[in-house]
Amino acid sequence: MSSSKNQAGSRPQPVHWADINAEKIVREKGASGQRAHDHYTCASGITPSGTVHIGNFREIISVELVVRALRARGHEVRFIYSWDDYDVFRRVPSTISDRERFEQYLRMPIVLVPDPAGEEESFAGANERELEALLDIVGIAPEYIYQAQRYRSSAYAEGIRTALEKREKIREILNRHRSEPLPPEWWPVAVFSGFTNKDTTTVLDWDGEWALTYHCEETGKTEAIDLRTTGLAKLPWRIDWPMRWAHESVDFEPAGKDHHSEGGSFDTAREIVREVYGYEPPVTFQYDFLSIKGRGGKISSSTGEAIGLREVLEVYQPELVRYLFAGTRPNTEFAISFDLDVIKIYEDYDKCERIYFGREQVSEKRRTKEARIYELSQAHEVPERMPPQLAFRHLCSQVQITDGDLAKALELALGAETVVDLTPAERRRLEQRAACALAWVRRFAPDEYRFELARADSEPAALEEHELSAVRAVRELIEQRFDTLDEKELQQELYDAARAVGIEPKGLFLAMYRVLIGKEQGPRLAGFLKTIGRERCLAILEQYR
Numbered sequence: 365m366s367s368s369k370n371q372a373g374s375r376p377q378p379v380h381w382a383d384i385n386a387e388k389i390v391r392e393k394g395a396s397g398q399r400a401h402d403h404y405t406c407a408s409g410i411t412p413s414g415t416v417h418i419g420n421f422r423e424i425i426s427v428e429l430v431v432r433a434l435r436a437r438g439h440e441v442r443f444i445y446s447w448d449d450y451d452v453f454r455r456v457p458s459t460i461s462d463r464e465r466f467e468q469y470l471r472m473p474i475v476l477v478p479d480p481a482g483e484e485e486s487f488a489g490a491n492e493r494e495l496e497a498l499l500d501i502v503g504i505a506p507e508y509i510y511q512a513q514r515y516r517s518s519a520y521a522e523g524i525r526t527a528l529e530k531r532e533k534i535r536e537i538l539n540r541h542r543s544e545p546l547p548p549e550w551w552p553v554a555v556f557s558g559f560t561n562k563d564t565t566t567v568l569d570w571d572g573e574w575a576l577t578y579h580c581e582e583t584g585k586t587e588a589i590d591l592r593t594t595g596l597a598k599l600p601w602r603i604d605w606p607m608r609w610a611h612e613s614v615d616f617e618p619a620g621k622d623h624h625s626e627g628g629s630f631d632t633a634r635e636i637v638r639e640v641y642g643y644e645p646p647v648t649f650q651y652d653f654l655s656i657k658g659r660g661g662k663i664s665s666s667t668g669e670a671i672g673l674r675e676v677l678e679v680y681q682p683e684l685v686r687y688l689f690a691g692t693r694p695n696t697e698f699a700i701s702f703d704l705d706v707i708k709i710y711e712d713y714d715k716c717e718r719i720y721f722g723r724e725q726v727s728e729k730r731r732t733k734e735a736r737i738y739e740l741s742q743a744h745e746v747p748e749r750m751p752p753q754l755a756f757r758h759l760c761s762q763v764q765i766t767d768g769d770l771a772k773a774l775e776l777a778l779g780a781e782t783v784v785d786l787t788p789a790e791r792r793r794l795e796q797r798a799a800c801a802l803a804w805v806r807r808f809a810p811d812e813y814r815f816e817l818a819r820a821d822s823e824p825a826a827l828e829e830h831e832l833s834a835v836r837a838v839r840e841l842i843e844q845r846f847d848t849l850d851e852k853e854l855q856q857e858l859y860d861a862a863r864a865v866g867i868e869p870k871g872l873f874l875a876m877y878r879v880l881i882g883k884e885q886g887p888r889l890a891g892f893l894k895t896i897g898r899e900r901c902l903a904i905l906e907q908y909r
Contacts, residue, residue, distance in 0.1 A: 380736040381693050385616070386433035389647045393615045400613075404439055406431050407609075407617040407646070408506070409446030412491035413474060414457045417670030418700055419620075419654045425689045426618050426651055428504045429740055444612060445506035449475040449488035450515045450598055452563055471562040475512040488512070498673045502682045503743030509612075516595030521574070523607040523641070524591050527552040527599055528570050530640045534603060537635045541627035552603050556596045559583045563598075602629050606637035606645070614646045618694065624650040651694035657701040671700065678803045679706060681796045687713050687741040702808045710756035710797075713741070721750035751790050752778065759801040760809065761887050761895050765817050770798040776897065815881035817896065820903040825882065830867050831875035832908060837861040838876060839905040846898045855890035880904060 378384045389404060408427040410420050424445065431443045450473045456466045460480050469477040477487035484490040496508065514520060527534060534552045539545045551567040557580040568586065569577040576597055577588045589596055599607055608614070623630045634645040656671050676685055679702060688709070692698055701709065718724035719731055720738040739746055754777050766772040774794055775783050786794070805814055818825075827835065841854075841861055849857060862872035877886045886892060893901055 379732050380740065382429040382433040382740060385430050385649060386437060389434065389616050392647050402440055403442050404434055404615045405442045405444060405613050407444050407446065407612065407614045409448055411448040411451045412488045414491065415670045415672040416491060416495045417672055418676055421673050422651055422654055422689060423618060424504060425686065426694045429690060430616060432740060443506045444509055446509045446511055447488065447492050448511050449492065450512040453477050471564055473512060473556060476561055495673065498677065501677065502685055515598055518592055518595060520607065520611065521591040523611055524553055524597055524599060525574065526641060527603050527607065533640055534636060537639060538602065538632060541632055552599065554598050554600055556598065558587055558596055559585055602632050603636060605629065606633040606641060609637050609646055610641035610643035616647045618649045618651050621650050621652055649694060652697040655699045657699045657703050657705060676700060679800050679808065681793065681800055682743040683741050684709065684713055686743060687737065690740040691737045704810065706804055707757050714753050717750065723750060747789065751793055752786065754794060754797060756797065756801055758895060759798055760805050760813055761892060763798055763802040764805060764815055765896055768802055770795055773798050776895065812885055815883060815886055818880055818882065818904050820906065824907050825878040827875055831871065833865040834862055834867045834872040834875050835879055835905065835908045837865050839902065839908060842893065842898060842901050851890045851894050854893065858890060879908065
């Protein structure tokens with residue numbers, strides 16, 4: 365079922381922000397047959413100076429959602445993701461324990477900084493490999509471009525020479541957005557020293573062709589390099605970005621609101637790519653920052669205080685991660701929640717899924733919107749049938765009842781026969797959800813959601829005589845009628861049992877929670893007993909005869 369397609373089934377209607385932007389790209393960049401290239405190029409990128417935080421991930425998935433929207437319309441798309449691993453290593457992240465040793469690499473390109481864990485070829489490579497593996501989990505598969513390789517192979521020699529040839533034009537453009545003009549000795553290129561690998565150099569001269577002369581400040585040496593055979597020269601960000609737009613023929617690339625601020629890097633890049641490189645800037649939009657629930661401010665990767673995609677995937681299934689972004693417009697600020705909101709987000713996703721498969725009725729407008737969000741939330745293919753749903757709230761109890769045994773938790777929730785009939789994809793999704801429930805309960809859930817179920821040999825709870833009478837009444841109820849009652853009926857029977865022994869229902873509930881989990885409160889009692897199951901309930905209550 366796909367309610368976001370028109371009656372002919374030819375392509376999705378523009379009901380989602382990704383579809384609207386896809387149509388804008390086609391409209392502004394021309395239809396496939398009218399272009400020099402038979403595909404559209406959509407781009408994103410980041411400097412791997414530390415953990416790629418979830419705020420950076422917003423750009424990646426925003427581009428990928430537009431890529432999906434273009435492909436759904438039958439267009440060929442090249443989705444590129446640039447690792448700016450030739451950027452300068454400016455500070456040692458707080459996550460690195462041996463800070464003094466790593467200070468020697470300051471001002472070198474990140475690609476030359478060793479991996480602190482000693483597992484990858486560099487610090488940059490470690491951050492790159494980590495995110496690439498995680499992106500695969502959430503169904504994002506771009507073509508990766510490693511900028512250190514590009515610069516070192518002199519792939520941008522022409523682009524650098526163009527910047528040198530039009531040095532004064534670039535200076536003029538940048539000065540339009542500066543309060544103080546650039547100094548006369550300014551050059552639109554930086555050089556990593558061939559003697560120290562650091563960018564502590566000064567450009568002295570350019571011969572008008574390919575030779576660039578620089579001075580190394582640390583060694584006092586001077587050297588002339590050929591742009592066609594060296595990787596030491598690099599364009600600064602505000603020139604590098606538009607140069608690559610032209611080099612890769614980029615049609616679409618969003619940016620954060622810091623880059624989109626007036627006079628920011630996107631403004632200057634737009635002017636430089638037109639006036640220096642003769643290329644029309646890509647279609648874009650501005651995306652807003654993210655925060656972590658209960659923690660304000662901009663998330664930073666280089667300080668080591670980032671929440672990355674890995675941490676989010678510990679609590680949210682891949683489809684839920686995508687749902688958070690597919691269901692929110694990019695220019696809207698929102699928080700990634702690790703508190704009680706997690707339960708509601710799972711409930712909202714499950715409702716979206718039921719709407720998509722026609723199991724829950726809503727207005728046609730709502731159905732169309734929710735269906736498109738559901739499609740874009742899938743890491744891979746949309747399921748052919750509605751997957752079995754397990755409420756996250758109840759699963760949090762089930763994984764604790766089974767002491768973290770996820771397979772047993774699924775059997776407890778669904779029944780052994782149902783589990784056997786699951787497809788591999790359905791089982792994988794449910795196992796992911798159970799693992800997320802366990803991680804959330806153990807690390808983030810409020811105390812009232814955490815418990816350890818008593819065992820048959822646990823020390824009995826200290827009860828008053830009237831409380832003991834209530835517990836015995838519950839034991840008899842479970843022993844005689846448990847399997848004939850649904851949850852609602854059982855809840856009423858618990859009220860009746862309390863009154864029958866002359867105790868307020870609240871007193872019975874308090875006694876039962878102390879007996880079952882050693883706490884004064886817990887999950888709704890009737891549902892909790894159903895989740896625990898008859899045999900285990902009786903085993904715990906046996907010692908209260």
